[in-house]
Every structure is written in structure tokens, then in C-alpha cells.
Amino acid sequence: MGERYSAVTKQDVWAFREILGESHVVFDDFDRLAPYRSDESGEHHARDPEAVVKPQTTDDISRVVAYCNKRRIPVTARGAGSGLSGGAVPLFGGVVLSFERMSKILEIDAENMVAVAEPGVVTNDLCRRVAEEGLFYAGYPMSVESSFIGGNVACNAGGAKVIKYGSTAAHVLGLDVVLASGEILHLGGKRRKDSSGYSLLRMMVGSEGTLGLFTKIYLRLIPQPGPSADLLVSFRSIEDAISAVPGAILASVGMPAAVEFIDKPTMRYAMDYVGSSVVPIGEAEAYLIIQIEASTRNTLLDAYRPVGEACMDRGALEVLVADNRWASEKIWAIRRNCLEALRAIDPTMEGGDFVVPSTEMSAMMAFIRELSLNYRAEIPCSGHVADGNIHPHPLKPEDRSIEEWAIQRQELLGEIALKAVELGGAVSGEHGIGFLKNDLLAQSKRDELRVMKAIKDALDPNGILNPGKLFSYEDMAD
Numbered sequence: 001m002g003e004r005y006s007a008v009t010k011q012d013v014w015a016f017r018e019i020l021g022e023s024h025v026v027f028d029d030f031d032r033l034a035p036y037r038s039d040e041s042g043e044h045h046a047r048d049p050e051a052v053v054k055p056q057t058t059d060d061i062s063r064v065v066a067y068c069n070k071r072r073i074p075v076t077a078r079g080a081g082s083g084l085s086g087g088a089v090p091l092f093g094g095v096v097l098s099f100e101r102m103s104k105i106l107e108i109d110a111e112n113m114v115a116v117a118e119p120g121v122v123t124n125d126l127c128r129r130v131a132e133e134g135l136f137y138a139g140y141p142m143s144v145e146s147s148f149i150g151g152n153v154a155c156n157a158g159g160a161k162v163i164k165y166g167s168t169a170a171h172v173l174g175l176d177v178v179l180a181s182g183e184i185l186h187l188g189g190k191r192r193k194d195s196s197g198y199s200l201l202r203m204m205v206g207s208e209g210t211l212g213l214f215t216k217i218y219l220r221l222i223p224q225p226g227p228s229a230d231l232l233v234s235f236r237s238i239e240d241a242i243s244a245v246p247g248a249i250l251a252s253v254g255m256p257a258a259v260e261f262i263d264k265p266t267m268r269y270a271m272d273y274v275g276s277s278v279v280p281i282g283e284a285e286a287y288l289i290i291q292i293e294a295s296t297r298n299t300l301l302d303a304y305r306p307v308g309e310a311c312m313d314r315g316a317l318e319v320l321v322a323d324n325r326w327a328s329e330k331i332w333a334i335r336r337n338c339l340e341a342l343r344a345i346d347p348t349m350e351g352g353d354f355v356v357p358s359t360e361m362s363a364m365m366a367f368i369r370e371l372s373l374n375y376r377a378e379i380p381c382s383g384h385v386a387d388g389n390i391h392p393h394p395l396k397p398e399d400r401s402i403e404e405w406a407i408q409r410q411e412l413l414g415e416i417a418l419k420a421v422e423l424g425g426a427v428s429g430e431h432g433i434g435f436l437k438n439d440l441l442a443q444s445k446r447d448e449l450r451v452m453k454a455i456k457d458a459l460d461p462n463g464i465l466n467p468g469k470l471f472s473y474e475d476m477a478d
Contacts, residue, residue: 003024003460005073005092006072007073008073009049011315012214013027013051013270019064020220024055024056024101025053026053027051033049033051036049036081036096037090038086039087041350043083047089047247048094049076050095052096052097053095054098056103057215059100061178062184062253065113065181069181069462073464074095075094075095076095076096077097077465078099080122082147083431084351084353085155085433085434086435087363087469092468093470097213098220099119099120102215102436104118105129106119108133109129109190110135113223114221115129115135115218115221116151116175117216117219118150118215118216119216121148122146122147123139123140123141123152126219127140135220135223137221138161138166138171139159139168139170139189142159142336151218154209155171155206155208155432157169163255163259164255168205169205171220172201172205172219173190174188175187175188175217176217177204177211177217177462178212180460180462180465182211187201189218190254192220208432209463209466209469210469211344211459212459212465213465215328225293226295226297226300228292229292229322230302230321230323230332231288231292231308231320231322232278232287232319232331233287235315235317236284236314238365242261242380243314243316244316244387245259245361247310247313248310251307253292254293255276256291256386257291257388258291258384259384259438261286261287261381261383261384262338262382263285263286263333265378269344270338271334273337274341276334282318283317289331290304290307290311290373293306305319308321339351342393342395343410345395348393348395348396348402349440350409350436351392352391352393353389353421353428353429353430353431354417355389355426355430358385358386360388360425361385362425364420365414368416375408376397376399379393379394380393380395381393384429387434394413395414425443434469435468435469438469452470456470
């Protein structure tokens with residue numbers, strides 16, 4: 001663990017059990033600790049926690065964290081474990097603090113259009129609950145059915161609907177945060193404006209558990225959108241699909257709710273995985289899913305028809321329209337399962353979530369295609385094309401061992417990340433840095449990283465909160 005941190009002792013466990021109760025502290029039990037050793041980044045990145053604690057209140061968390069800070073025990077916050085960057089992996093052992101018991105929707109304030117939730121609320125559960133009040137939570141990551149709200153905020157999660165509604169940060173109005181000292185901050189709230197000094201609230205969103213632990217989250221709601229239709233548009237080439245996006249957006253009555261990109265290999269694998277052939281795999285090399293919302297069912301056709309026509313004018317091969325829930329779900333089931341479909345082929349698969357200005361998407365895809373040839377590896381891609389967010393997923397070639405490919409894959413993804421930065425983008429658009437990309441963050445944001453580290457040192461001088469994430473251990477020790 002190194003000189004910086006202390007190992008968890010039986011005396012520490014007794015202290016945790018005194019705070020939380022015996023049944024909410026796991027120690028010296030491999031089978032019960034095992035589920036907390038990895039996240040969706042893969043079991044090959046797993047690390048064993050020494051203990052798992054399951055608080056239920058802000059005060060529980062404050063007392064546990066203050067104790068760990070005094071003893072210099074690492075604390076890794078964990079939501080649903082659906083992250084892809086290793087953010088919930090306890091790199092230095094210590095304590096995993098799980099939010100699984102903090103799963104209450106505390107309030108739906110319809111008049112202020114605000115939801116107040118604990119961090120362990122499943123995103124989809126919140127979406128369904130606010131819909132009962134005629135309201136809509138627009139923070140919509142692709143992992144909506146499994147992710148926790150707290151994890152979404154910690155990573156500033158994105159998703160399909162960012163182009164119209166924005167990333168998670170756009171919907172966070174307030175946070176209750178426990179600092180490393182155990183101090184509790186109340187940031188923001190139900191108000192929509194605040195121009196009173198530094199925005200500590202915005203600083204916390206996307207901090208990946210390195211600055212504080214969220215215990216209560218205030219979320220902006222809006223009225224439920226009207227009916228929607230989804231267009232599945234096929235193109236002869238990736239370039240044709242990408243070049244059609246600006247025209248499709250301009251042709252819409254309002255901003256499309258989503259504009260998604262899927263290349264041919266990903267579409268084929270995903271359809272096989274879900275067992276649904278919504279479109280024949282023929283000469284098309286790329287597909288767009290465009291979701292259009294309208295105010296009423298009567299105006300829906302007028303809303304989506306110009307978008308489909310704009311795509312045809314840009315060389316689309318075919319435009320399929322899904323204007324009912326059943327047909328739309330068939331399309332979105334394919335998009336949501338792209339990652340799982342590829343992992344069924346290559347269980348060790350890792351991808352990226354790089355982002356570039358939308359005008360650079362063609363250059364980014366051309367670079368990925370060149371790397372595919374250089375590395376002699378298939379790189380299926382999907383992404384949120386309208387906001388420039390691309391997900392390349394290199395698959396292990398049959399002629400390479402797992403160990404050999406792991407090194408090459410890291411090099412390949414690193415090349416893509418730095419190309420994204422060269423094009424004016426960033427190494428993560430929505431998944432966060434965790435520890436899998438902290439070296440890329442250091443290469444791409446040297447000046448910003450120095451300021452980030454100064455903030456980290458000020459709020460967490462002992463470095464107990466999610467150590468090894470965003471910053472390497474060596475950076476933290478400087």
C-alpha cells in the first residue's frame with residue numbers, strides 16, 4: 001500500500017461497526033468482498049478492498065470518512081459499479097464505501113421542478129418516478145437502467161441526449177457533500193441561479209470521488225416532452241453519414257433529442273446479440289439514429305419528415321421510421337447493447353469515449369480506420385455523433401495473445417486519445433478518467449492538472465479519497 005496509507009485493522013472494523021452496525025461492514029470474507037473489487041472496466045483491472053462499509057445517512061458517511069482521514073485509510077466511493085474507467089476500483093485497498101443503501105428519492109417538488117435524491121437511486125427509477133408527475137429528467141446516460149445517480153454526477157455522465165439537453169452537469173442544482181475531513185458542505189439547492197463566488201458545485205460534478213462524497217443530489221426537471229419518432233438512416237459510407245448530420249439538425253423544427261452513429265460491424269454484432277434484424281446488413285457502412293420530438297402526435301410527421309428528406313439529399317440509402325414505442329424500442333435496444341455485444345465477442349475488450357468538435361468527426365474516423373490497418377485489428381465504432389463523442393472498441397485479433405494484445409490495445413487507444421486532443425477534443429467525453437486514462441489526462445492537460453492537484457491537496461491533504469484516480473500515485477506524492 002505504500003507509506004502514505006494505513007492498512008485496515010480489526011480495531012478499525014470495530015469502529016466502523018460501532019458507527020454503522022455489524023451487518024453493514026464487510027471484512028475478512030472474500031466471497032462478500034469480491035463484488036466490490038472491480039467495475040465494468042473489467043475483472044482484469046480488479047483490486048481487493050480490505051473492507052466494505054454501507055452507510056445509510058450523511059452522518060454515517062461523515063463519521064466513517066473522518067475516522068479514515070485520521071487513520072489515513074483510503075476510501076473508494078462506489079455506486080452501481082457501471083463505470084468504464086476503473087473509477088470504483090480500490091487501487092490501494094482500504095475501504096470501499098458503497099452507496100447501495102442510500103437509494104431513496106427524497107422529494108419530487110413539482111412546483112419548483114426539482115427532484116431530490118440520494119446517490120444510490122437507479123437513474124431509470126428516477127426517470128419513471130418523475131414521469132408520474134408529468135416531469136422529465138433529461139440526464140440520460142446509455143447505462144440508464146443500471147447506473148446510479150451519484151455515479152452519473154461523479155463522472156458528469158453524458159449519453160444520447162446531450163445534443164439537446166446537455167450532460168449531467170446541466171441538470172445538477174445542488175449537492176450535499178462530505179469532505180475528507182468529515183465536514184459537510186451544502187452546495188446549491190432548488191434555486192436556478194447563483195452568482196455568489198466560486199462555483200464549488202460545478203467543481204464537484206465530475207470530480208470522480210476525489211474531492212468529496214455526495215449524499216444528497218438536487219436535480220433539475222423539465223416538463224415531459226411530446227411524442228417522438230426515431231429515424232434509422234443507412235449510408236453507403238461513414239463519411240456520408242457524418243456529413244449528413246448538420247443538415248439533419250438544421251432541418252429539424254427544434255434540436256433533435258439524439259443523433260447516434262453506429263458503424264456496420266457494430267450494427268451487425270449488436271443485432272446478432274439482441275436477436276433482432278431491424279435493418280438488412282447490405283451495402284450500408286454506417287447508420288444514424290435520429291430522435292425527433294414534437295409537441296403533439298398530429299405534428300410529429302411534420303417534425304421528422306424534413307429530417308429524413310435532408311438525409312436523403314445527403315446520400316442516405318434508406319430512412320426507416322419508428323413512430324411508436326414498440327418500433328422505437330427495437331432500434332434503441334440495439335444501440336444500448338453495442339458494448340455488451342462486442343464484449344460477447346471479446347470479453348477483454350476495452351474502449352474509449354473520446355470527444356472532438358463535431359466538424360472533426362470525419363478526420364477522427366479516418367484516423368481510426370488507418371490505425372485499424374496498422375494494427376491489423378477490427379475497431380468497431382459507435383457514438384454520439386452530433387456532439388463529437390466517439391466510442392472505438394478494438395477487438396483482439398486471433399493471432400495475438402491476451403497479454404500481447406493488452407499492450408497493443410493500450411497503445412492504440414492512447415494514439416486515438418491524443419489525436420482527439422490534437423483535433424481540439426479531449427480524452428474523455430463522458431466516462432471519466434478513473435485510473436485507466438490518468439496518464440492521458442496528464443499528457444493532455446498539464447497546466448490544468450497542476451491546478452486540479454492544488455485543489456485536491458487543499459480539500460484532501462492526506463489523499464484518502466479515491467487515490468490513484470485522475471492523478472497517478474507519483475503525481476500525488478510530488
